[in-house]
Amino acid sequence: MTTERTFTIGGMSCGGCVTSVTKVLRAVPGIEPLQVEVGQATVRIDSSQATPDQARAAIERAGFTVSAER
Numbered sequence: 001m002t003t004e005r006t007f008t009i010g011g012m013s014c015g016g017c018v019t020s021v022t023k024v025l026r027a028v029p030g031i032e033p034l035q036v037e038v039g040q041a042t043v044r045i046d047s048s049q050a051t052p053d054q055a056r057a058a059i060e061r062a063g064f065t066v067s068a069e070r
Contacts, residue, residue: 001046001048001060002038002044002046002047003046003047004034004042004043004044005042005043005045005052005055005058005060005069005070006008006040006041006042006043006070007026007030007040007041007042007043007055007056007066007067007068007069008039008040008066008067008068008069009021009039009040009041009059009064009065009066009067010039010064010065010066010067011065012038012039012064013038014038015019017038017057017064018036018037018038020062020063020064021033021036021041021059021062021064022036022041023062023067024058024061024062025031025041025043025055025058025059028050028054028055028058028059029043029049029052030045030046030047030048030049030054030056031043031046031050031058032042032044032046041059043055052069056068056069059066
């Protein structure tokens with residue numbers, strides 16, 4: 001089963017930040033970045049491979065904060 005989640009991300013300010021977040025999300029099996037822009041990312045998560053917590057952790061490892069998820 002797949003779900004879509006949108007994360008509100010703090011600390012992003014430029015295209016380089018967008019690239020960084022996109023890159024870390026793509027590195028997690030089961031997570032597909034659908035739209036990443038300054039301040040938020042919408043992803044598709046294959047629940048047989050990944051969880052929303054794994055997406056959150058990837059974003060935080062890249063140096064950003066996740067303040068909300070919907």
